[in-house]
Amino acid sequence: xxxxxxxxxxxxxxxxxxxxxxxxxxxxxxxxxxxxxxxxxxxxxxxxxxxxxxxxxxxxxxxxxxxxxxxxxxxxxxxxxxxxxxxxxxxxxxxxxxxxxxxxxxxxxxxxxxxxxxxxxxxxxxxxxxxxxxxxxxxxxxxxxxxxxxxxxxxxxxxxxxxxxxxxxxxxxxxxxxxxxxxxxxxxxxxxxxxxxxxxxxxxxxxxxxxxxxxxxxxxxxxxxxxxxxxxxxxxxxxxxxxxxxx
Amino acid sequence: xxxxxxxxxxxxxxxxxxxxxxxxxxxxxxxxxxxxxxxxxxxxxxxxxxxxxxxxxxxxxxxxxxxxxxxxxxxxxxxxxxxxxxxxxxxxxxxxxxxxxxxxxxxxxxxxxxxxxxxxxxxxxxxxxxxxxxxxxxxxxxxxxxxxxxxxxxxxxxxxxxxxxxxxxxxxxxxxxxxxxxxxxxxxxxxxxxxxxxxxxxxxxxxxxxxxxxxxxxxxxxxxxxxxxxxxxxxxxxxxxxxxxxx
Numbered sequence: 001x002x003x004x005x006x007x008x009x010x011x012x013x014x015x016x017x018x019x020x021x022x023x024x025x026x027x028x029x030x031x032x033x034x035x036x037x038x039x040x041x042x043x044x045x046x047x048x049x050x051x052x053x054x055x056x057x058x059x060x061x062x063x064x065x066x067x068x069x070x071x072x073x074x075x076x077x078x079x080x081x082x083x084x085x086x087x088x089x090x091x092x093x094x095x096x097x098x099x100x101x102x103x104x105x106x107x108x109x110x111x112x113x114x115x116x117x118x119x120x121x122x123x124x125x126x127x128x129x130x131x132x133x134x135x136x137x138x139x140x141x142x143x144x145x146x147x148x149x150x151x152x153x154x155x156x157x158x159x160x161x162x163x164x165x166x167x168x169x170x171x172x173x174x175x176x177x178x179x180x181x182x183x184x185x186x187x188x189x190x191x192x193x194x195x196x197x198x199x200x201x202x203x204x205x206x207x208x209x210x211x212x213x214x215x216x217x218x219x220x221x222x223x224x225x226x227x228x229x230x231x232x233x234x235x236x237x238x239x240x241x242x243x244x245x246x247x
Numbered sequence: 248x249x250x251x252x253x254x255x256x257x258x259x260x261x262x263x264x265x266x267x268x269x270x271x272x273x274x275x276x277x278x279x280x281x282x283x284x285x286x287x288x289x290x291x292x293x294x295x296x297x298x299x300x301x302x303x304x305x306x307x308x309x310x311x312x313x314x315x316x317x318x319x320x321x322x323x324x325x326x327x328x329x330x331x332x333x334x335x336x337x338x339x340x341x342x343x344x345x346x347x348x349x350x351x352x353x354x355x356x357x358x359x360x361x362x363x364x365x366x367x368x369x370x371x372x373x374x375x376x377x378x379x380x381x382x383x384x385x386x387x388x389x390x391x392x393x394x395x396x397x398x399x400x401x402x403x404x405x406x407x408x409x410x411x412x413x414x415x416x417x418x419x420x421x422x423x424x425x426x427x428x429x430x431x432x433x434x435x436x437x438x439x440x441x442x443x444x445x446x447x448x449x450x451x452x453x454x455x456x457x458x459x460x461x462x463x464x465x466x467x468x469x470x471x472x473x474x475x476x477x478x479x480x481x482x483x484x485x486x487x488x489x490x491x492x493x494x
Contacts, residue, residue: 005352007318039312055313065286066302066313067349071254102314103350105252109383109392136356145356145399152392155452158445198405201459205402208455212448 001098001117003108003153004131009166009223011035013131014099015042016223017232021095025233030093034084034116035101036073043097047087052080070106077112085119095236096124108156117157127239128153128161129232132218134171140189141202143179147209160239163213168220168227180218183210248345248364250355250400251378256413256470258282260378261346262289263470264479268342272480277340281331281363282348283320284313290344294334299327317353324359332366342483343371355403364404374486375400375408376479379465381418387436388449390426394456407486410460415467415474427465430457
């Protein structure tokens with residue numbers, strides 16, 4: 001399941017990872033689109049939430065603005081959890097790639113996401129790949145916030161969750177690597193970046209992330225260049241093995 | 248500035264709080280709408296981002312889906328920060344209430360929000376009211392996640408940030424109060440709620456929140472019943488006094 005803030009590249013990564021798995025691993029992949037607000041997907045969905053409803057339809061039919069229609073779509077998704085998850089469970093594939101709503105907050109911080117994740121877990125080994133947007137990760141404090149959102153996602157969805165840095169073609173990844181491998185360096189950079197009372201808050205925030213993310217091995221990928229697909233496959237496969245359902 | 252996840256009630260609270268301030272405090276209030284995706288506002292905006300662009304227009308003009316148009320709107324907002332903040336600064340009022348985009352992630356976790364907050368702070372004392380949605384706060388882990396989102400918002404925007412619980416007409420507020428006043432009780436409830444490895448993660452998360460939110464005085468409000476408006480006014484006023492610009 002691919003989760004990340006709006007614009008982090010969930011849909012493109014699902015497509016690129018699926019294509020890589022089909023080509024390099026000769027795997028049979030099923031694509032699931034749970035975003036009722038997208039116009040097109042670069043993959044051909046085997047199940048598509050838009051067969052049930054779309055944000056655009058809801059805007060028109062219920063005379064809602066885009067925000068209101070997205071919230072309404074999240075409510076409808078919640079009402080249809082069993083139906084949706086049954087249809088996903090019936091798909092035959094080695095791996096099912098699940099793309100989620102563009103705005104993560106209507107999925108993760110409302111009820112639809114946790115309910116879907118719970119139902120999925122009862123049927124299949126389920127792993128969340130949390131996409132960190134380099135736009136957010138480009139400042140030290142932003143990077144700390146991004147990792148904390150990954151932890152919050154894990155708490156909400158109850159699935160093993162792996163933060164990955166997407167669009168590495170766009171960023172100075174060595175710097176981000178160093179910030180996350182060396183928390184003292186991250187602290188120094190935050191002190192440089194921030195001022196006033198916010199420094200203390202930010203440093204305490206880093207303390208937590210250091211404890212919570214003791215084993216952060218940040219995989220870096222690019223849907224554009226194909227970089228990191230093998231490492232993404234490794235963490236997904238390892239996680240599935242640990243969960244014991246596949247070997 | 249009102250921030251909160253989609254559906255937390257930012258717009259209704261801005262309207263209700265403004266009306267209360269006008270009636271009870273005889274204050275001159277300016278209303279600012281920074282949500283390009285809303286159809287209507289219950290208040291009459293003195294500055295409205297929709298005079299520059301709207302999500303619906305962008306969907307049509309740039310042939311984007313609702314997600315894409317929201318991201319595009321956030322980019323346009325970022326490009327117009329100086330213009331927007333100048334217009335807000337020119338408004339004459341005792342207090343300016345700033346309503347933000349329906350989906351907080353495009354504002355807080357991308358660049359538009361931090362840039363607008365920084366420019367606002369350079370001109371005026373600026374305080375963020377972070378709305379906790381009772382839908383998220385209804386489970387112990389969800390409540391912990393909600394408080395952490397408030398902290399993340401403070402780190403991103405750099406403004407004093409006060410978490411408040413909205414829609415208290417809908418929730419068992421005594422329980423939420425107890426969970427936040429007594430972190431050992433919150434820990435007990437999380438152990439009851441969760442299972443497996445997630446318990447340890449959730450408990451560590453609570454440790455952090457306990458440290459970071461040492462002075463959480465959670466104000467509870469209801470835009471519907473008017474409850475808590477006086478307390479909301481108190482925290483805003485105290486914060487403005489501490490910042491030293493008004494007495």
